[in-house]
Amino acid sequence: xxxxxxxDREHTIADARFSRWLVPPAALAIHLCIGQVYALSVFxxxxxxLIGVTAPAPGDWSQETVSHIFQLAxxxxxxxxxxxxxWLERVGPRRAMFTAACCFAGGFLVGxxxxxxxxxxxxxxxxxxxxxxxxxxxxxxxxxxxxxxxxDRPGLATGLAIMxxxxxxxxxxxxxVGLMAHFKxxxxxxxxxxxxxxxVLYFLYMMIGVFTVRLPAPGWAPPGYAGARxxxxxxxxxxxxxxxAIRTPQFWLLWAMLCLNVTxxxxxxxxxxxxxxEMFPGVxxxxxxxxxxxxxxxANMGGRFVWSSFSDTIGRKAxxxxxxxxxxxxxLAIPAAGHAHKVxxxxxxxxxxxxxxxxxxxxxxxxxxxxxxxMNVGAIHGRLLTAWSTAGVLGPLFVNHLRxxxxxxxxxxxxxxxxxxxxMAGFLVVGFLCNLFVxxxxxxxxxxxSASPTDGVPAGAGx
Amino acid sequence: xxxxxxxxGPGLTGKLVVAWLIVGVPLVWGVWQVVHKSLxxxx
Numbered sequence: 001x002x003x004x005x006x007x008d009r010e011h012t013i014a015d016a017r018f019s020r021w022l023v024p025p026a027a028l029a030i031h032l033c034i035g036q037v038y039a040l041s042v043f044x045x046x047x048x049x050l051i052g053v054t055a056p057a058p059g060d061w062s063q064e065t066v067s068h069i070f071q072l073a074x075x076x077x078x079x080x081x082x083x084x085x086x087w088l089e090r091v092g093p094r095r096a097m098f099t100a101a102c103c104f105a106g107g108f109l110v111g112x113x114x115x116x117x118x119x120x121x122x123x124x125x126x127x128x129x130x131x132x133x134x135x136x137x138x139x140x141x142x143x144x145x146x147x148x149x150x151x152d153r154p155g156l157a158t159g160l161a162i163m164x165x166x167x168x169x170x171x172x173x174x175x176x177v178g179l180m181a182h183f184k185x186x187x188x189x190x191x192x193x194x195x196x197x198x199x200v201l202y203f204l205y206m207m208i209g210v211f212t213v214r215l216p217a218p219g220w221a222p223p224g225y226a227g228a229r230x231x232x233x234x235x236x237x238x239x240x241x242x243x244x245a246i247r248t249p250q251f252w253l254l255w256a257m258l259c260l261n262v263t264x265x266x267x268x269x270x271x272x273x274x275x276x277x278e279m280f281p282g283v284x285x286x287x288x289x290x291x292x293x294x295x296x297x298x299a300n301m302g303g304r305f306v307w308s309s310f311s312d313t314i315g316r317k318a319x320x321x322x323x324x325x326x327x328x329x330x331x332l333a334i335p336a337a338g339h340a341h342k343v344x345x346x347x348x349x350x351x352x353x354x355x356x357x358x359x360x361x362x363x364x365x366x367x368x369x370x371x372x373x374x375m376n377v378g379a380i381h382g383r384l385l386t387a388w389s390t391a392g393v394l395g396p397l398f399v400n401h402l403r404x405x406x407x408x409x410x411x412x413x414x415x416x417x418x419x420x421x422x423x424m425a426g427f428l429v430v431g432f433l434c435n436l437f438v439x440x441x442x443x444x445x446x447x448x449x450s451a452s453p454t455d456g457v458p459a460g461a462g463x
Numbered sequence: 464x465x466x467x468x469x470x471x472g473p474g475l476t477g478k479l480v481v482a483w484l485i486v487g488v489p490l491v492w493g494v495w496q497v498v499h500k501s502l503x504x505x506x
Contacts, residue, residue, distance in 0.1 A: 017475060018475075019475050019478075019479060021479055022478065022479060022482050025482035025483050025485065025486045026482070028486040028490070029485070029486055032486060032489060032490060164486070164490070167490045167493055167494065168493075169493075170490075170493030170494055170496060170497050171489050171490065171492065171493035172493075173493075173496070174493070174496045208482075208485060212482060290500060291500055291501040291502065292501070294497040294498070294500045294501040295497075295501045297497055298494065298497055298498070298501070301494075
């Protein structure tokens with residue numbers, strides 16, 4: 001349609017005056033919005049009191065029921081990133097960002113309607129499915145564009161954008177609480193109008209990213225950049241199409257690494273507040289525990305930028321080796337700090353662990369670029385994010401089940417974290433081994449312009 | 464495809480400042496909210 005032709009890939013090509021430093025803010029405008037999903041828990045209690053308003057009443061949803069919204073959104077995030085990653089490469093970032101904004105904002109509006117009419121299926125359809133699609137497309141839409149603009153510093157570029165996903169929750173939590181307080185009345189918790197306002201606000205904010213983003217012209221390179229060093233075999237000078245990439249062992253090694261790293265991080269994030277209170281009874285009060293959760297969100301955000309930028313200097317494989325080796329040490333240190341009653345040491349270990357969790361998310365796109373080139377990196381990244389969905393859904397179930405069975409066996413609450421933390425350290429050893437086996441992709445998978453890719457989407461093939 | 468010196472022109476500098484402020488101000492506000500609450504941990 002001509003009305004939406006401004007979204008076309010060919011209308012997104014930058015002219016000579018465009019600065020590539022405008023692309024990270026465009027990406028941040030998207031990620032700062034969709035990062036709201038990490039702050040969904042602020043709606044958890046109000047959603048269980050929609051009928052009772054001040055306390056749960058018969059007919060109100062339970063906390064367990066409400067927690068399914070987050071799980072569904074994360075599941076749909078991974079699936080939609082995998083399904084529409086190749087489409088994104090074809091149509092370009094602007095149309096993808098616009099679609100993400102419509103879905104994410106639309107998810108809030110439909111979800112708000114579900115809250116207003118107290119129909120859980122509508123809330124799941126809105127925030128979980130529609131919003132989840134917005135999350136998935138929005139998450140991957142700026143990543144490959146950034147990698148193309150910053151071939152000299154892909155870790156820094158993706159770290160900047162994905163840092164926004166961590167930071168989005170920090171904005172969304174106080175914003176949501178403030179809006180709910182504003183709309184709250186004797187007959188309403190204020191959730192439905194809050195959803196409606198947030199939907200509109202996020203749509204408008206995401207449009208800043210839509211209108212700012214540009215693709216570099218074919219053949220563009222930063223001044224002074226002469227391509228990847230030919231002596232570094234871990235950074236390819238070739239491209240691999242998405243259909244071939246998922247047939248390589250490297251893809252599944254990286255998939256396992258992301259899945260294990262996310263599972264380990266979730267084991268802390270999922271139980272951070274009760275964990276610190278139960279490990280240090282009488283020392284850590286609930287308000288201090290809330291501060292600890294806040295510190296972890298800072299580690300999550302900061303780790304994304306710091307670790308990813310650092311990977312540009314030491315390489316992706318070395319960075320992940322540090323993640324898994326250091327991660328293993330800190331996961332073993334967490335229960336030890338609890339037994340030794342060392343609060344500061346405990347907080348420091350958890351802070352490092354969560355910075356690694358965030359760092360893994362931000363560094364993996366650059367690792368994919370190193371392995372498979374820039375041509376289909378967005379689509380490949382989309383497929384890899386199914387690892388996040390897997391860990392996001394199964395991780396909390398696994399961790400909670402493990403803890404519950406420990407307590408049922410008579411293990412004191414404070415000690416019930418030991419097994420899960422030691423198990424996570426073991427997971428990270430497996431991750432370390434996976435990383436060790438990552439080698440350059442075999443030549444037979446390299447894309448050749450004359451060949452007909454089976455399932456690939458060569459860049460610039462858009463109409 | 465860019466200015467060979469890599470230096471942005473005056474109009475572009477303004478755009479860059481505005482773009483970074485639009486994303487930077489809410490981010491800094493969000494971080495401050497968290498830092499402010501996290502201080503309880505050390506009180």
